[in-house]
Amino acid sequence: MSITFRLLTEHDVTQVLSMDDLIDSMATALTRFSAGEVVQPVRPVVIVEPVKAFMAVMPAYTPHPAALGTKLVTVFHDNAAKKLPSHLATILLMDPATGALVAVMDGRYITEARTAAVSAVSSRLLATAGASTLAIIGSGVQARSHLEALGRVHALKDVRVWSPNAQRLRQFVEEARGRTAATLSAAASAADAVRGADIVVLVTASPRPVIEAGWVTPGAHVISVGATRPDQREIDPRLTERARFFVDSREAALVECGDIVMGVAEQRFGLDHIAGELGAAVAGTIPGRQSADQITIFKSLGMAVEDVVAADLAYRRACERGIGQELML
DSSP states (O other): OOOEEEEEOHHHHHHHOOHHHHHHHHHHHHHHHHTTOOBOOOOOEEEETTTTEEEEEEEEEEETTEEEEEEEEEEOGGGGGGTSOSEEEEEEEEOTTTOOEEEEEEOHHHHHHHHHHHHHHHHHHHSOTTOOEEEEEOOSHHHHHHHHHHHHHSOOOEEEEEOSOHHHHHHHHHHHGGGOSSEEEEOSSHHHHHTTOSEEEEOOOOSSOOSOGGGSOTTOEEEEOSOOSTTOOSSOHHHHHHSEEEESOHHHHHHHOHHHHHHHHTTSSOGGGEEEEHHHHHHTSSOOOOSTTOOEEEEOOOOHHHHHHHHHHHHHHHHHHTOSEEEEO
C-alpha cells in the first residue's frame, strides 16, 4: 500500500504561516504543555565531533487539536563559511489516527518564527505595561524574527542592536529599519544597548554571558534564546540569581539550561529558583511579574510541541490552498 504525503518547502511554509497566527497558537501550545496535555520527552541530542555541532530529535503528540510529529534539527555554527544557516531542520507530521506520514516540511523557518512567537508571549505577559525600548544582542535570523514578533505585542519606540560582528550588525540595522516604525540604531556596545531597555533579547551563539547584571534596569524583561546546552549561559549568573526566572519546560531546563544547571552546581540557588513554566503563567496557575521593578527572565530552550503545532497549522492551511507537492512513498 502506498503512502501519500505533502512536501512543503520553506517558501510554502512562509506563505501559510503569519507571526500573528504563531503567537496565538504558541500561547495555546504552551498552556496545554504545562497542563500536562502534551506527550513530549526531553529531546535526545547527538554530539557531532570534531566540529562541536549537534543533532536533536524532537517528537511530540498533542490531542487538541490532534497532531503528531517530530523535528530533526542540526546546529552547526561553522556553516556560515559554507553559506548555510547554522540551524537546519526538517519536520515530519504523521496522522495521529494511523501513524502514516502526512507531511514533510522545511523546519528552519518554523524554528525561527515560532521561537520569536514564544518570546512575544513571554514579553506580553512578563514585561512591564507600556514597555517600548528594546535591546537586541545578536544580529542573526533570530534578531530579525524577534524584532517582528515583539513589534506585534508592544508599541516599540526605540530599538538598539549590538553584535560583536560589526559588518553583520550594520547589515542588520540597514535591512531592519524598513520593518519597524521604531527608531532603530546600532549600539556602540552591549552595555549601551541594554542600559535603560524595557526588554532585552539575547540571541547569540555565545557559550558565556554577553550581558552584566549591573546593566539591566529594574523592571526589565530579559529573553534568552541562545546557550541551550548545560555548559553554556548567555546571562550573568548574578542577574539570574536576583530575577524571577521562567522556562518553557522545567524538565528540559534541569538538564539543558546552563543558567540553571551551572547556577545550582555553583550553589547560587536551588532547583526551586525556577519560578515556573511560561505556559502555567499564561494560564494563570502561577503568578507572573510580581512588581513593577522586578526583573523577569524567560529562558527559551525550544519545545517539540511548538514545532508540531506550527507544522500542523501549516499543513492544514497548505491543504486548503493547494500549496505544496503531493508525493508517494
